[in-house]
Amino acid sequence: MQPHSYLPRPSKQQIRDLPAFAGLKPENIHMLISGNDVAAACQILGQADVLGFDTESKPSFVANQSTGGPHLLQLATDKEAFLFSAALLEGNAHLAAIIQAEHILKVGFGLRSDRGPLQHKLGVALTPCVDLAKVVKSLGYKDQVGVQAAVAIVLKQYLPKSKHISTSNWARLPLSTAQIAYAANDAYASLCVYRQLRLSAPQLFINGG
Template sequence: MTAPDDPADLPPYAGLDPAGITLVRDSAGAAAARRVLEAADALGFDTESRPTFVRGEASSGPHVVQLATDSHCFLYQVDHLADLADLRAVLESPGLVKAGFGLGDDLRRLASKCDIHCGGVLDLAQLLRPNRREAMGVKKAVAGLLGRRMEKSKRVATTNWASRKLSERQMLYAANDAHAALCVYRAWVAGQAR
């Protein structure tokens, strides 16, 4: 995989539109999402946590868990779900690949806050690292494997992910982080088959 000299010259990564994103805030929504997600062979995976701004302050996240198929992303608002059983079943399934970037903190926080111990996880940041010191980020992987430019707003990244009402910008940001991971995973698998 070679990253382009100037990713700004690449066409933009389109990602999902709002119609392809579902907020999961109740048990009926979690059950419906589980049926869709368990029918997939692989998922894009990420989490979002409300940022901390005070040195030494522990994160209370994750607040949002994103799981994406090729055409849809489910955003689980874990603080507003009374029951995490359906989310736990998907995340702990060892036979369902969940691909994402830099998942170490995500996995620790899920275990600590939600008692969810993920299985079938593939950390693309480690898998695609160009050298032993530097892990690969989603923007560089999207440029190198998909030939697209992915925009990531720091302003949106540092918003309040614990809020009950997420903005459309937050939902698109979160969904496309997970969706891009799945697209990169698919491109990597296709490259391995050559």
């Protein structure tokens, strides 16, 4: 019996050599501040069929220590992204309705680690949703991949990922311009990967999505 043959993952250098991912323009990224902002944003989000989804939390440098996150939730449409700070998450009925809306599919990477803390904060479950890490793996890769590798594999583009930004304090407001762009484009990139996979490999979504 021959060993299973997996597709090779692109190396870090191969990923960096790809054309840059065309992220959202700053004017299409909305950092929400008030409850009125949330209500208006959810009116727009409620019209979508699919949303790119991601969260950010203040990092913990102690094993098994909770940071009380998520401290930021990001939802992206095909044209814009909306960022919700922790203060706007707890008990927000408008956002809770979007998170559990059955007519809106939420897509992202590593959703298992997001769902528990998010449900604790909002009191509702993230549904329906598709974890794209598993979908991209099913193309023939040995392990699940993150959003940067998925953008390289599926879109043939380079999504920069700064460790300095990813491990920054997402609980401290106001967020920097770099943090806002990073967070928004993580969610937006997830949606772009999903859209392309629906076109190029629709068989991956036979069981839903």
